[in-house]
Amino acid sequence: MSEHPDPLRLFARQALRTALVPAWFEALDLKEGDTVVDLGCGAGYVSLRAATAVGNAGTVHAVDSNTEAVAFLEDLAKLHGLDQIRCHVQSIPELVPLSERPRGALLTMVLHHLPEPAAALAHLAEALHGAPILIAEFDATGPCRVGPGREMRVSRSGVEAAIEEAGLVAHGFQQQTEEHWFVLASAPE
Ligand SMILES: C[S@@+](CC[C@H](N)C(=O)[O-])C[C@H]1O[C@@H](n2cnc3c(N)ncnc32)[C@H](O)[C@@H]1O
Numbered sequence: 001m002s003e004h005p006d007p008l009r010l011f012a013r014q015a016l017r018t019a020l021v022p023a024w025f026e027a028l029d030l031k032e033g034d035t036v037v038d039l040g041c042g043a044g045y046v047s048l049r050a051a052t053a054v055g056n057a058g059t060v061h062a063v064d065s066n067t068e069a070v071a072f073l074e075d076l077a078k079l080h081g082l083d084q085i086r087c088h089v090q091s092i093p094e095l096v097p098l099s100e101r102p103r104g105a106l107l108t109m110v111l112h113h114l115p116e117p118a119a120a121l122a123h124l125a126e127a128l129h130g131a132p133i134l135i136a137e138f139d140a141t142g143p144c145r146v147g148p149g150r151e152m153r154v155s156r157s158g159v160e161a162a163i164e165e166a167g168l169v170a171h172g173f174q175q176q177t178e179e180h181w182f183v184l185a186s187a188p189e
Helices: 007-015 017-026 045-054 067-079 117-127 158-164
Strands: 035-039 059-064 085-090 102-109 133-138 169-175 182-188
Touching: 007 045, 007 067, 017 045, 017 102, 017 133, 017 169, 017 182, 035 045, 035 117, 045 067, 045 085, 045 102, 059 067, 067 085, 117 133, 117 158, 133 158, 158 169, 158 182
Parallel strands: 035 059, 035 102, 059 085, 102 133
Antiparallel strands: 133 182, 169 182
């Protein structure tokens, strides 16, 4: 049996965070024609939203190590004729470098899954040619009524320390709800 949740269940869980998504795209200044990378895309709820934001002229690279979730997204993209979504089964700390710098990358509700966040971020900085990475997480001080338990969550200070250790700069922190926040990690000027 798969160690992963059923893709439909995963998609439904992702869709519960629908109200968070516009501010992520705004923080990356995502526009029509842009390329964006959805790291840890799961069953692709955010990738589908990103595909609408960048339009037919844009590109969404959707990356996850969960083969079934990526296949689910691939089917959905095909069904809706969203050719701008390119699906990749890859592990984030080993992401194959992109040929060009994208507008940005989404690393939403994923960092707490990565055992070595600073090393992963350092690799991403190179693979994405210094493009900004939007890191969204569950608040470790929140009530934990939605999302993973407190023991799974990472602290804001821990994430900011990992960003610095990776040689990046943390900025643009936003508390979105009592359970969710995000911060941008960018290459120093
Ligand atoms: C909580 S889901 C978040 C999905 C999506 N980013 C969102 O915001 O709705 C976490 C996702 O990260 C993926 N993930 C965890 N570790 C990963 C890794 N090392 N490489 C690629 N994907 C990973 C999981 O397979 C899962 O789909």
